[in-house]
Amino acid sequence: MSKGDEDKVKRRDVISKLGTGAVGAAFGLPVLMSVRSLVPNALYESPRRFKAGRPEEFPDGPTFVPEQRVFIFREGKTFYCISATCTHLGCTVQLVRLGRTAADQTIEFHCPCHGSKFRGDGTNYAGPAPRPLDYFKLELAPDDGQLVVDMSQTADKGWRFTV
Ligand code: FES
Incomplete structure (x- = not known):
């Protein structure tokens, strides 16, 4: 070759x-x-159910839980939970105290992104937010008695949980 x-x-x-x-x-x-x-693909969302603490650990009034972006309210033995996620585009709303005296506990939620405003019960009244803030159901964990927030279940505005 x-x-x-x-x-x-x-x-x-x-x-x-x-x-x-x-x-x-x-x-x-x-x-x-x-x-x-x-x-x-892995999802890095916060869990839809989480333990927030024992009921007696909450002071009366609102407590913000930043990791899950919710407010848990205590009124004596009664609790409820309002989402801090703005219903416009999902920014975190801020709690604003309007009362000028200790006896006046009037609050509102204001969104810093586009100016939506919500009354203390979560009802939207100003800005582009199309609907009220969500309420989430609460229950007690059977193993350790902590409050469990179930963000997979929304509740009516008047829904309350009594311990
Ligand atoms: S995200 Fe709250 S007003 Fe737009």
């Missing part, structure tokens, strides 16, 4: 291997991507 023939054979081998690799990639990548699509 002459030197020219050997070069042609080598070139043919290289082209053949490149072709095989290209065909493998053309069929293999979609298969790999299909298999990958079956594995769910």
Whole structure:
């Protein structure tokens, strides 16, 4: 075999291997991507149910839980929970105390993003928020008696939980 023939054979081998690799990639990548699509992406959301603490640990009035963005209210033995997530685009609303005396506990929630305002019961009255703040159900954990906030269940505005 002459030197020219050997070069042609080598070139043919290289082209053949490149072709095989290209065909493998053309069929293999979609298969790999299909298999990958079956594995769910990790979600880094806060849990929908969480323990907030024992009822006696809450002072009367509102307590903000920043990790889950909720306000838990205590009125004696009665509790309720209002979401701090603005119903416009999801910013965290801030509690504003309007009362000028210790006896006047009037509050509102104001959203710093686009100016929505909510009354103390969560009712929207100004700005672009389309609806009131959500209420979430509460219950007691059977194992340790802590208040459990269930953010997967909304409640009516008048819903209360008594311990
Ligand atoms: S996110 Fe609250 S007003 Fe827009």
